[in-house]
Amino acid sequence: MPPEWTNETAIAQWETLPRDVVEAMDADGDFAKRHLVNPHLLRLLGPLDGRRVLDAGCGNGYLSRMLARAGADVVGVEPTEALCGYSREREAELRQGITYVRAGLTSLPEDIGGPFDAVVCSMVLMAIPDWRPAMRACVEALKPGGTFVFAVTHPAFENLSATWREHGEYRLDRYLDEYEMPSTYATDFHRPLSAYLNEAADLGCRLREVVEPRLPAEAADGVAGVAFGRLPNFLIVAVGREGAA
Template sequence: MEATAEEGDFAKRHLVNPVLLRLLGDVRGRRVLDAGCGNGYFSRMLAERGAEVVGVEPSEAMVTFARDKERETGRSTRYVQADLTRLPDLGGAFDAVVCSMVLMAIPDWKPAMRACVEALRPGGLFVFALVHPAFENLWATWREHGEYRQDRYLEEYVVHGPAAPDFHRPLSAYLNELAALGCRLREIVEPGLDPSVAATTPGLTAYTRLPNFLIVSAEAPA
């Protein structure tokens, strides 16, 4: 947790964070929910930019770490240990909700997405990031074959990872649920790695040519 406490891991720093921050825009004075905040690194980035942040995370260890970091910084970010599908009273509606790398990691994702949308003020901004469902195994298959291979895209299945599993669902599942919640799509981003960054580390060519992440911005119903 300490190693990723400032800006997250390599992928977050170079591919995810810059897009999230651009889509969220100027957050000064805005109330933002970091839904599934993990160790709180992105909450801290938002607070540094002047947002009033509440971070929600089910893991006790993560919340404890985030609260300890908060005491070091002296800011007023509030961290709440809770499941996204059963949010407690968080003190009113939010101007924006960011849910980064969470929805594809939980089986009960539809109630979690609904909770994020319902936490927003009318017309508020919902931004979420996923491992791109079309390119989940980008690193492994590119390394083995020199190209990307996918043969089960339309199925739903478990993607086993080194720490915990993710859950593959086609992109249409997320976008159709967003529409069913009455949200208006604003932008979809499929970021590629800057070739100059890829050149610093062997084996990253695939990330300059195919997107490993998908980031979506939408407005809640007015």
């Protein structure tokens, strides 16, 4: 990554996210999360009733609230004041028993309430310049035998909608490089799929499942719908921390 990028500068971008954008994703995220990400996250996490779950990089807390509704005892961690504050506002209204902690993923507080049965990190790792310490913190927060599920934009198909609209097909270049991907509100960072999988292996995790979700035909609409039905815009990975449960 360019030297000017630190985790702190990346986090600062998310502090400026407009309130209406935060509120629009309140119930179950946006269209893509609703149809392509959330169903697989919940399936890979398995039964949640009574389990301790860490939502790492919880954003506005929508996934934490979904997990709590499924019976989990949830801790949500979010580094930005804007998003963590919104999550706490919603908890004050709904009283689901969720604990929200403002902290970066690379330096989780010792009293965060672990170890956890499961850690979920949805659409976060690709937004962190120095991401390896964050993945390590997620794994170390698990009980032995616990489940770590993470979702990222698929490294091979990050610009799926835009490329499909322009060319009627998908085109890929510089896959093996690491580089910035500016978007409307913040910058993500491309790195190859092997970086994520090899890091999880180096941390002592065993691969359980890799999901490249296809948009259901009944949800497809327009050019983006066609593209999402033919190529995976997201990558969802479940690994287990080695050791007896």
